[in-house]
Amino acid sequence: MSDTWPRAVLFDLDGTLIDSAPDLHASINILLMRRGLGPLSLPDVVSMIGNGVKKLVERAFIAVGHPLDADELDLEYEAMIGIYADHLTVLTVLTPGAREIVEELHAQGVLMGVVTNKPQMPTEAILDHFGLSPYLDAVIGGDSGVEKKPAPDMIFAALDRLGLRPEDAVLVGDSVADVGSARAAGIPVIALRGGYTSVPVDEIGADIVIDGLADLLATLAGMRPA
Numbered sequence: 001m002s003d004t005w006p007r008a009v010l011f012d013l014d015g016t017l018i019d020s021a022p023d024l025h026a027s028i029n030i031l032l033m034r035r036g037l038g039p040l041s042l043p044d045v046v047s048m049i050g051n052g053v054k055k056l057v058e059r060a061f062i063a064v065g066h067p068l069d070a071d072e073l074d075l076e077y078e079a080m081i082g083i084y085a086d087h088l089t090v091l092t093v094l095t096p097g098a099r100e101i102v103e104e105l106h107a108q109g110v111l112m113g114v115v116t117n118k119p120q121m122p123t124e125a126i127l128d129h130f131g132l133s134p135y136l137d138a139v140i141g142g143d144s145g146v147e148k149k150p151a152p153d154m155i156f157a158a159l160d161r162l163g164l165r166p167e168d169a170v171l172v173g174d175s176v177a178d179v180g181s182a183r184a185a186g187i188p189v190i191a192l193r194g195g196y197t198s199v200p201v202d203e204i205g206a207d208i209v210i211d212g213l214a215d216l217l218a219t220l221a222g223m224r225p226a
């Protein structure tokens with residue numbers, strides 16, 4: 001029985017550690033409004049989050065009946081990044097229990113990282129704002145040069161940074177992309193109910209679904225390899 005497992009917990013960001021949808025929703029509607037389009041509802045935008053900001057922009061313009069070509073998408077993505085930079089923590093809050101679990105895992109000597117399809121700059125700014133950065137030894141954003149989730153590369157990049165192997169870690173996430181990346185990397189995955197997923201969370205293929213981050217410690221103890 002290894003009571004030191006997991007040596008690291010890797011967290012997804014949007015919908016897992018933070019509830020960022022209200023700020024992404026506000027930002028995308030500003031972007032759409034500039035073109036006389038939208039607005040989209042919050043649930044609509046929630047269903048578009050999880051594959052990076054560029055995908056969110058692409059999906060939003062399709063949803064309002066105005067699909068973009070590749071050049072337009074590049075321009076609107078740049079504009080979105082500018083708008084979102086002013087909305088990173090206006091409406092965004094930590095997920096209930098996020099601070100507590102991060103502090104508790106840190107106290108137990110468990111290493112932590114973030115693997116998110118959100119770009120690096122907003123990711124780091126948000127983690128700084130909430131005071132979580134000191135606890136996170138590996139923060140891998142969507143534009144960090146490795147392939148986004150559901151590819152396994154962000155998990156491998158985080159493990160590399162932590163000096164650990166797949167068998168040392170578990171991923172906590174909320175989406176199909178998270179489960180896909182964990183499976184591809186060969187690490188267990190816990191899904192958080194109430195995150196951002198267009199597929200019902202019980203159907204995304206996670207090892208375990210938890211109702212809240214307050215359940216994470218007990219869940220990890222139950223998953224420990226014999």
Ligand SMILES: O=C(O)COP(=O)(O)O
Nearest residue numbers: 014050051052116117118
């Ligand atoms: O889609 C995004 O921008 C980020 O999503 P993630 O933090 O859930 O990976």
Ligand SMILES: [Mg+2]
Nearest residue numbers: 012014015174
């Ligand atoms: Mg997510």
